[in-house]
Amino acid sequence: MTSTSTIMDSNSFKAKDLASLDKATAALVARREVLGPSYRLFYQKPLHFVRGKGTRLYTADGEEYLDAYNNIPSLGHSHPKVAQAVSQQLGLINTHTRYLHEGILDYAEDLLSTLPGAIDRIMFLLSGSEANDLAVRIAKAASGSTGILVTQEAYHGNTDLIAKLSPAIGADQPMAVDMRMIPTPDTYRLGTGDIGQWMAGCVKEQIDDLRRHGIGFAGILLDSIFSSDGVFPDDAGFLRPVIDLVHEEGGFYIADEVQPGFARTGEAFWGFERHGIVPDIVTMGKPMANGIACSGVATKAEVLSAFAEGSPYFNTFAGSPVAMAAASATLAAIREDGLQENAKAIGSSLKEGLQELARSFPELGDVRGAGLFLGLEIVVPGSTRPDHATAVKLIEEMRERHVLVSLCGPAGNVVKVRPPLAFSNSDKDLFLSAFEGSLKALGA
Numbered sequence: 001m002t003s004t005s006t007i008m009d010s011n012s013f014k015a016k017d018l019a020s021l022d023k024a025t026a027a028l029v030a031r032r033e034v035l036g037p038s039y040r041l042f043y044q045k046p047l048h049f050v051r052g053k054g055t056r057l058y059t060a061d062g063e064e065y066l067d068a069y070n071n072i073p074s075l076g077h078s079h080p081k082v083a084q085a086v087s088q089q090l091g092l093i094n095t096h097t098r099y100l101h102e103g104i105l106d107y108a109e110d111l112l113s114t115l116p117g118a119i120d121r122i123m124f125l126l127s128g129s130e131a132n133d134l135a136v137r138i139a140k141a142a143s144g145s146t147g148i149l150v151t152q153e154a155y156h157g158n159t160d161l162i163a164k165l166s167p168a169i170g171a172d173q174p175m176a177v178d179m180r181m182i183p184t185p186d187t188y189r190l191g192t193g194d195i196g197q198w199m200a201g202c203v204k205e206q207i208d209d210l211r212r213h214g215i216g217f218a219g220i221l222l223d224s225i226f227s228s229d230g231v232f233p234d235d236a237g238f239l240r241p242v243i244d245l246v247h248e249e250g251g252f253y254i255a256d257e258v259q260p261g262f263a264r265t266g267e268a269f270w271g272f273e274r275h276g277i278v279p280d281i282v283t284m285g286k287p288m289a290n291g292i293a294c295s296g297v298a299t300k301a302e303v304l305s306a307f308a309e310g311s312p313y314f315n316t317f318a319g320s321p322v323a324m325a326a327a328s329a330t331l332a333a334i335r336e337d338g339l340q341e342n343a344k345a346i347g348s349s350l351k352e353g354l355q356e357l358a359r360s361f362p363e364l365g366d367v368r369g370a371g372l373f374l375g376l377e378i379v380v381p382g383s384t385r386p387d388h389a390t391a392v393k394l395i396e397e398m399r400e401r402h403v404l405v406s407l408c409g410p411a412g413n414v415v416k417v418r419p420p421l422a423f424s425n426s427d428k429d430l431f432l433s434a435f436e437g438s439l440k441a442l443g444a
């Protein structure tokens, strides 16, 4: 490993810790050499899960863990309705988008009903990376330009095009010559006052810089909750002047909803909705089909046309009847299980509980979040200086207490809490008691 990546390496297993593992874990870790060196495992002592149910995961030894980090099975692990929908469809037929099938149309119509009326087209893919890749191609075709803006610690995926727009991958990852970075809207350090105007100013500078280099402005790609930048949801509405400016400058706004979409923020179904803005293109993935590969690009017919008229699109497994059955069952269960309301209620009492803890533990510098997506700043007490080493210790302490969380932010010091949306009141209590115990253990 030559350079480290904030999103991949902040709490990854390091080969130097191999000797401290039990025999069975060490053997599995050693066998992973066959996968090559790009993969990362979580934790100093990697975990081997063999079963999941609801918010809980179970190791090969039968130990139970509370999952407070996985936003993919947002209905909960192994949700019976999704399992049933997938197995039923797989037992019937699974083809692709070059044959007619009602499943894709029923789901497309249902999904579009959750988006602003102006967004009337949806294409399906398999991963968030693919969705962002297609979205950028659509924005480039529609604008006739190639310049794209992202935030400085953004992660949008792993295709060649998107890795070059994902600075969080690490310093060895080359960036595209026609991209520019804007600073993270770090409201903890900058204050929330005029953050929107400040950010719009940063965007203007970078659009001007692109043009000075002979590169036209195609658009801006923004994670609506700035996940890898450190989780910055507030104040809701701060993106409005930014997107107004993007439109004045002739660019397209791509909302990356891979993390905040599908009810996670509790206050809205989509992260951008909290800001009172309408994107030109919306990308989505992770929780869309509760663990089955499925992602999407939703846009307006007039935005899509330049790309679609020039390029036919086929993606073998995307939009298959099985993927659509899983996605439909997921959307239905979000509604039936009241998960948006749950995210709002449990998320806000979790945030309050953590804010209470922050009053006693000065290393917990800031608690922020929307719904069940929280960022907890671990800092040097009495300052806003990030403390990465303490943050790593803290999440290892949480792991010892059988609660899973991870880290994000440019300094790898923000604890990211992002559990399945089915997180219950008792899950929240368990989380708070483990977090308090872990904070106390830091000083021990």
Ligand SMILES: Cc1ncc(COP(=O)(O)O)c(C=O)c1O
Pocket: 126, 127, 128, 129, 130, 132, 155, 156, 157, 158, 223, 227, 256, 258, 259, 285, 286
């Ligand atoms: C904001 C965001 N966009 C895109 C992606 C890429 O999604 P995928 O891993 O499904 O390709 C991720 C993955 O972590 C993400 O966090």
